[in-house]
Amino acid sequence: MNARAGIGLSVGRDRLRMSTVTASTDSFQVLGPVGAASFGRAVELGGRRQRCLLSLLLVEPGRTVSSDRLIDELWQGDAPPSAEGTLRVYVSRLRATLGDSSLAASPPGYVLDIEPEQVDAWRFERMYAEGRDALARGAAGMAADRLTAALALWRGPAFADVRDSGLLAREASRLDELRIAALEERIEADLLLGRHSALVGELERLVAEEPLRERLWRQLLTALHRSQRQADALAAYRRARQILADGLGVDPSEELQALERAVLRQDLDPVATPAQRNSIPAPVTSLLGREREVAEVAELLRTHRLVTLSGVGGAGKTRIALELGTRQAGSWTGGVWFVDLTANDDPRSPANAVCRALGVRERPDLSAMDTLVEHCRDAELLIVLDNCEHVLTACAQVVHAVLRSSPFVRVLATSRIPLGEPGEIDYAVEPLPTPTDDLSLDRISEFASVRIFLERGRAVRRDLASTATHMMSVARICRELDGLPLAIELAAARAKSLSVEDIADRIDDRFRLLRSRHQSASPRHQTLRATFDWSYELLEADERELLAGVSVFAGGFTLDSVSAVLCQGDVARADELVSRLVDVSLVVVTPGSGRVRYGLLQTVREYAAARLAASGRPDLVRRSHAEYFLDVAEHARTEGREGKAEALDLLDAERENLHSAMRWTLAAGSDLAVPLAAWLWRYWLVRGHRRQGLEWLEQALSLPTAVPGPLRSMALAGAALFARLLGDDARAETFALEGVALGRAAGPPRALTVSLNVLTTLAARAGDFERAAGHCEESVAVARSAGDVRLEAVALFVLAEALLHDGRYADVRDVGSRALALARTSGDPEVISIVLARLGIAAALEHLPDEAAEHLTEALEHARALHFLETAGWCCEGLALVAAERRDFVRAARLLGAGESLRREGGSTIQPAEAAVRQVTLGTLRPALPADLLQLALEAGRALTPDAASAEALAGDHVL
Numbered sequence: 001m002n003a004r005a006g007i008g009l010s011v012g013r014d015r016l017r018m019s020t021v022t023a024s025t026d027s028f029q030v031l032g033p034v035g036a037a038s039f040g041r042a043v044e045l046g047g048r049r050q051r052c053l054l055s056l057l058l059v060e061p062g063r064t065v066s067s068d069r070l071i072d073e074l075w076q077g078d079a080p081p082s083a084e085g086t087l088r089v090y091v092s093r094l095r096a097t098l099g100d101s102s103l104a105a106s107p108p109g110y111v112l113d114i115e116p117e118q119v120d121a122w123r124f125e126r127m128y129a130e131g132r133d134a135l136a137r138g139a140a141g142m143a144a145d146r147l148t149a150a151l152a153l154w155r156g157p158a159f160a161d162v163r164d165s166g167l168l169a170r171e172a173s174r175l176d177e178l179r180i181a182a183l184e185e186r187i188e189a190d191l192l193l194g195r196h197s198a199l200v201g202e203l204e205r206l207v208a209e210e211p212l213r214e215r216l217w218r219q220l221l222t223a224l225h226r227s228q229r230q231a232d233a234l235a236a237y238r239r240a241r242q243i244l245a246d247g248l249g250v251d252p253s254e255e256l257q258a259l260e261r262a263v264l265r266q267d268l269d270p271v272a273t274p275a276q277r278n279s280i281p282a283p284v285t286s287l288l289g290r291e292r293e294v295a296e297v298a299e300l301l302r303t304h305r306l307v308t309l310s311g312v313g314g315a316g317k318t319r320i321a322l323e324l325g326t327r328q329a330g331s332w333t334g335g336v337w338f339v340d341l342t343a344n345d346d347p348r349s350p351a352n353a354v355c356r357a358l359g360v361r362e363r364p365d366l367s368a369m370d371t372l373v374e375h376c377r378d379a380e381l382l383i384v385l386d387n388c389e390h391v392l393t394a395c396a397q398v399v400h401a402v403l404r405s406s407p408f409v410r411v412l413a414t415s416r417i418p419l420g421e422p423g424e425i426d427y428a429v430e431p432l433p434t435p436t437d438d439l440s441l442d443r444i445s446e447f448a449s450v451r452i453f454l455e456r457g458r459a460v461r462r463d464l465a466s467t468a469t470h471m472m473s474v475a476r477i478c479r480e481l482d483g484l485p486l487a488i489e490l491a492a493a494r495a496k497s498l499s500v501e502d503i504a505d506r507i508d509d510r511f512r513l514l515r516s517r518h519q520s521a522s523p524r525h526q527t528l529r530a531t532f533d534w535s536y537e538l539l540e541a542d543e544r545e546l547l548a549g550v551s552v553f554a555g556g557f558t559l560d561s562v563s564a565v566l567c568q569g570d571v572a573r574a575d576e577l578v579s580r581l582v583d584v585s586l587v588v589v590t591p592g593s594g595r596v597r598y599g600l601l602q603t604v605r606e607y608a609a610a611r612l613a614a615s616g617r618p619d620l621v622r623r624s625h626a627e628y629f630l631d632v633a634e635h636a637r638t639e640g641r642e643g644k645a646e647a648l649d650l651l652d653a654e655r656e657n658l659h660s661a662m663r664w665t666l667a668a669g670s671d672l673a674v675p676l677a678a679w680l681w682r683y684w685l686v687r688g689h690r691r692q693g694l695e696w697l698e699q700a701l702s703l704p705t706a707v708p709g710p711l712r713s714m715a716l717a718g719a720a721l722f723a724r725l726l727g728d729d730a731r732a733e734t735f736a737l738e739g740v741a742l743g744r745a746a747g748p749p750r751a752l753t754v755s756l757n758v759l760t761t762l763a764a765r766a767g768d769f770e771r772a773a774g775h776c777e778e779s780v781a782v783a784r785s786a787g788d789v790r791l792e793a794v795a796l797f798v799l800a801e802a803l804l805h806d807g808r809y810a811d812v813r814d815v816g817s818r819a820l821a822l823a824r825t826s827g828d829p830e831v832i833s834i835v836l837a838r839l840g841i842a843a844a845l846e847h848l849p850d851e852a853a854e855h856l857t858e859a860l861e862h863a864r865a866l867h868f869l870e871t872a873g874w875c876c877e878g879l880a881l882v883a884a885e886r887r888d889f890v891r892a893a894r895l896l897g898a899g900e901s902l903r904r905e906g907g908s909t910i911q912p913a914e915a916a917v918r919q920v921t922l923g924t925l926r927p928a929l930p931a932d933l934l935q936l937a938l939e940a941g942r943a944l945t946p947d948a949a950s951a952e953a954l955a956g957d958h959v960l
Contacts (some may be wrong), residue, residue, distance in 0.1 A: 032155025057112035066109035102718035124425035128182045140192035141331035147186035196226040278336040280325040289448020308413040311429035312585040313531040314486030317414040334381030380408035388415035431483035432851035435475040449478040473504040482601040490514035532607045546577045552625045554601040555656025579687040626661040674707040681718030688906040694722035709746030717754035749786035751777045757798040764802030795824035806913040812842040833862035837874040844881040864950040869906030884924040897941025898949035
């Protein structure tokens with residue numbers, strides 16, 4: 001693999017990073033009202049003096065401004081005795097407003113420690129200087145580009161809201177003068193480019209606004225004369241002469257008078273527009289959804305000499321480069337030159353291909369590289385190098401030689417791998433956004449990915465996607481193809497012979513489906529497989545092996561998981577290989593906090609999975625994957641006080657991997673199936689995956705594989721509990737009885753108590769409370785023998801819950817209080833939460849609202865922190881009854897709706913206690929509220945998110 005050397009920048013849609021420095025994302029505006037932005041969002045700067053303070057520091061960013069000078073400017077020589085202390089307050093407030101440490105004390109004053117480029121005035125002056133210099137050397141196109149960009153930064157008069165007097169007034173005046181000078185220079189450049197007719201209207205407005213600037217009058221006369229409007233030009237001269245005489249008491253300058261004489265003689269030389277040569281192929285299709293990228297890359301090319309568009313194959317790098325080259329063709333006196341390096345017949349020497357594209361003749365006494373360097377030495381041109389990845393090292397050498405010797409050359413490269421040259425900007429071209437499956441029809445059509453499919457598809461089938469159902473299929477196609485423009489275009493091309501529903505249904509077989517019939521297309525763009533084959537063949541053997549291997553991961557992966565599954569525990573090796581695949585855009589870094597996670601686009605994953613299948617080792621890798629995530633599940637314990645939240649976070653992050661491993665172990669009939677299900681069922685319980693969990697547990701338990709007794713006992717306990725919670729008492733009893741028998745023989749205590757607790761509930765449901773108490777006593781004894789207070793508390797809770805469902809509230813208070821005392825001793829928030837919730841519901845049904853509210857509020861706080869939806873649902877329904885008792889009827893109805901929604905989302909069914917709460921609450925609400933208002937409040941509660949529902953239940957009175 002080629003080395004990726006050098007220190008460069010990497011730019012994505014929303015990021016700019018340097019490998020050695022982390023730059024601030026703040027930007028500051030003074031070309032108009034003073035402003036600041038952090039991460040793209042405007043910052044509220046506060047009062048006038050605070051904005052003045054910021055402005056004074058922005059005049060000289062990065063330099064210390066003394067406190068004396070700041071005080072003098074802020075109070076204009078009339079500072080109060082407390083000025084120094086007040087200044088410190090302003091500084092403190094401003095620092096808090098900016099939200100970072102860039103504003104610092106620097107005796108004898110303060111400094112705003114930022115890069116000048118973060119200030120729009122500094123960027124304006126830089127681009128103004130570049131444009132003026134380009135104009136001086138005859139590069140009118142580049143001058144117009146730079147000056148137009150510079151002027152676009154202005155939003156009004158400089159320091160518009162703080163420019164009353166002093167330093168800021170002087171600085172504002174200076175910048176305003178530079179603005180009009182830049183405008184005159186830009187107009188001069190446009191005149192040299194032959195844009196005189198388009199300038200007339202603008203110049204007429206400008207001479208009305210700035211009547212004493214003679215240069216504008218000269219430019220107006222020139223534009224009118226070259227537009228064949230001699231009479232208008234002479235009339236403009238007479239107006240200028242009168243205004244200058246009235247305003248300044250002077251005659252027009254000799255230069256303006258000479259221009260009038262030239263107009264009279266009609267001997268003004270016509271503009272000599274420089275001949276523009278370029279080799280940019282004309283696009284044959286429109287560019288959709290990439291305006292932001294084109295604008296960002298154009299801005300980068302103004303300040304950097306080498307910009308590389310990187311990204312996965314089919315992301316649209318070449319198309320963006322072509323669009324940018326087309327738009328910039330008039331900005332380079334030496335032209336814009338497109339070089340397709342896939343067409344180079346000598347891959348060892350890209351210099352030959354560049355020479356041919358630029359029309360540079362070979363010289364017998366010089367190599368192609370030296371000939372190219374000599375040709376470019378004093379030229380001002382843009383070279384677009386397309387598809388550099390297969391000749392990366394040689395291409396980097398050519399770029400290095402040209403840029404080192406040619407100060408006015410810029411290079412825009414496209415490559416799946418950055419060139420690695422010093423100063424290179426790596427701009428990551430990402431796939432287009434795609435609509436989610438819950439968007440409305442009008443929102444779907446707003447996505448560029450959808451518009452591409454429709455435009456390309458309707459080129460072959462005019463009635464494509466004429467219904468809402470069709471549009472939903474189009475959205476699915478774009479989503480399944482990861483927003484990759486090439487894949488979407490290939491899919492759209494199939495619309496000639498297939499309906500959008502057919503295409504959507506066959507999209508899982510994308511590498512067979514997506515083929516181009518256009519013979520003019522590049523071979524590597526004629527099929528989706530060829531596009532990825534091109535990238536794959538550029539990899540080295542170990543990179544290919546790792547890419548195929550990571551296809552087994554679902555929902556992303558970490559370096560630790562790759563190391564364990566694919567690199568025999570060698571984290572350094574995993575880091576090296578994953579970093580290489582990130583460099584070539586086949587692996588992506590997924591956003592999020594904490595440790596870095598990586599992922600694959602679905603299209604890349606399917607390609608890699610096909611490569612893994614062809615390698616003959618998929619089962620070996622799959623088993624390694626399952627073994628690793630079995631270890632994750634075993635060590636991420638979700639019961640007990642310590643580490644519960646962290647364990648749940650870890651399991652949430654790896655949920656798709658865990659479930660993928662579960663599915664594979666079942667399909668393969670692996671001996672890992674029961675252990676994995678045994679360690680995961682508590683997570684499924686907490687997160688509401690009960691029906692799916694029961695199905696997986698049953699399948700695992702039915703496999704004819706040898707499994708240690710304790711693990712099978714754990715799996716039986718989970719199956720029994722899930723069946724009981726889902727209301728299937730017969731299956732629950734079967735699993736529980738087998739679990740008790742095996743648990744008594746093999747353990748572990750936790751599994752045995754769970755199975756006994758299920759039998760406790762089943763006996764109570766059958767009305768046999770004596771038998772229920774016996775099961776509970778055995779469960780308590782097992783817990784005490786194991787020294788596990790938490791298990792003892794849970795055993796008592798189960799009996800208390802059974803008593804609650806039977807309406808025996810006094811017994812609930814007795815048994816539940818004992819369970820609560822043990823739960824508090826164990827310190828486990830989950831057990832505390834469920835016990836309090838059941839005690840609270842019992843108190844609510846006993847019409848003890850204060851006691852109920854106390855219990856339910858504490859229970860809900862724990863449930864909310866742990867994201868336990870079922871328990872939160874119990875609490876909301878209990879608090880609904882409390883609100884109804886307190887005659888807060890609308891809030892009661894909302895909480896009742898919220899509880900119903902939370903219970904359903906938590907995967908549980910309604911139980912007798914909840915049914916009783918709902919019946920009593922609705923019985924109170926129906927006579928108190930009109931039917932339509934009651935229904936409206938219930939629906940409003942059902943629509944609340946889990947967090948919003950919990951927040952409302954914990955809050956005070958609520959107004960609908």
